[in-house]
Amino acid sequence: MIQDRLWLEVEKVAARHERLRFLRAMTVGWLVAAVIGLSLGVAGVLPAEGFSRLSVLPVVAGVAAVLAVVCAWLVKASAPGHDWVARQIENEFPDLGSCLLAAIEQRPVLADGRFGFLQENVIRQALVHAACHQWPQVVPTRRLVVAGCTSGVTIAMFVLSLTNMPLNAGRFDQIAKSPKGSPTVVPTDGFSVAVEPGDTEIERGTSLLVLARVTGEVPADATLKLQSATGDASDLEMSRSLDDPVFGGRIATVTAALDYHIELGGQTTKMFHVTVFEYPRLERADARLVYPSYTGLEERLVQDVRTVSVVEGTKVTLLLKLNKPVKSATLTERSPVAPRQGIRLAERDGYYQT
Numbered sequence: 001m002i003q004d005r006l007w008l009e010v011e012k013v014a015a016r017h018e019r020l021r022f023l024r025a026m027t028v029g030w031l032v033a034a035v036i037g038l039s040l041g042v043a044g045v046l047p048a049e050g051f052s053r054l055s056v057l058p059v060v061a062g063v064a065a066v067l068a069v070v071c072a073w074l075v076k077a078s079a080p081g082h083d084w085v086a087r088q089i090e091n092e093f094p095d096l097g098s099c100l101l102a103a104i105e106q107r108p109v110l111a112d113g114r115f116g117f118l119q120e121n122v123i124r125q126a127l128v129h130a131a132c133h134q135w136p137q138v139v140p141t142r143r144l145v146v147a148g149c150t151s152g153v154t155i156a157m158f159v160l161s162l163t164n165m166p167l168n169a170g171r172f173d174q175i176a177k178s179p180k181g182s183p184t185v186v187p188t189d190g191f192s193v194a195v196e197p198g199d200t201e202i203e204r205g206t207s208l209l210v211l212a213r214v215t216g217e218v219p220a221d222a223t224l225k226l227q228s229a230t231g232d233a234s235d236l237e238m239s240r241s242l243d244d245p246v247f248g249g250r251i252a253t254v255t256a257a258l259d260y261h262i263e264l265g266g267q268t269t270k271m272f273h274v275t276v277f278e279y280p281r282l283e284r285a286d287a288r289l290v291y292p293s294y295t296g297l298e299e300r301l302v303q304d305v306r307t308v309s310v311v312e313g314t315k316v317t318l319l320l321k322l323n324k325p326v327k328s329a330t331l332t333e334r335s336p337v338a339p340r341q342g343i344r345l346a347e348r349d350g351y352y353q354t
Contacts, residue, residue, distance in 0.1 A: 020143060083104070193264065194213040196343040210249050280323065294314075
């Protein structure tokens with residue numbers, strides 16, 4: 001139907017108007033969200049050190065989803081009619097006169113549902129004008145680009161309000177005792193620092209990464225001060241992560257308990273304690289072999305074995321040396337198919353044997 005083609009041309013302009021209004025609504029929404037986030041950060045409702053770069057992603061995604069749904073609903077609910085769009089097109093193209101409004105107001109008058117000759121002529125004039133002129137440019141592409149960029153700027157403002165929240169250092173109390181593995185906030189003059197992992201326990205022989213997250217004025221450098229259980233002290237310069245207010249220092253291998261604290265900006269944090277633990281580990285396996293009498297062989301102790309081959313009827317006693325005492329130990333068969341029940345080992349003279 002000829003009028004349907006005209007509706008499609010008008011819809012193109014209406015869609016661009018709708019897109020522009022949606023971007024503007026999103027801009028206002030992100031700006032309001034940024035102001036709210038900044039206000040909550042100042043009021044101390046949100047984390048003083050702000051969200052990390054990873055944890056801020058779900059927050060931004062959630063806010064974006066809510067804003068998109070709300071703005072889309074508002075734009076749809078308040079969308080102007082085709083008459084308003086037609087007037088915008090006629091205002092942009094004065095040579096069109098009132099032809100477009102007249103064309104979209106036409107209704108079939110013939111019995112078979114067709115338009116009359118004069119009606120079709122009015123609609124055809126509007127279609128010819130649409131083909132010769134860029135009606136969608138009633139909403140210029142430049143205006144859409146500017147609206148999109150403005151929305152992007154407000155998104156960045158919202159993210160910054162979460163990741164770089166202003167901090168009133170005086171309103172944070174020092175956490176005297178923090179759970180193992182959790183950051184400890186230590187207030188200092190002009191800034192506060194959250195030390196991770198604080199007091200902690202790690203496996204012997206592994207590395208330890210210590211982070212100092214600074215809120216407020218960031219010092220030029222930071223030093224990790226280490227002290228072993230024997231009193232030996234050492235220093236480790238901490239490096240800053242790009243432009244983030246985070247200093248990090250890695251202890252390559254921790255073999256014994258130690259204490260540490262951080263010096264930065266002329267201030268010193270409290271002392272933290274690191275303890276170590278070990279998982280049970282087989283250090284050596286010996287095998288005592290008692291051969292059958294018919295072999296004429298004497299009893300034999302084979303040390304540090306991995307495999308043992310013996311004649312049938314030999315009594316084999318395995319002596320297993322572990323790195324630490326354990327409450328119980330069981331010798332099991334490593335077989336994916338119907339493994340048999342394990343053999344409980346008995347402790348004797350520091351060895352676990354069966």
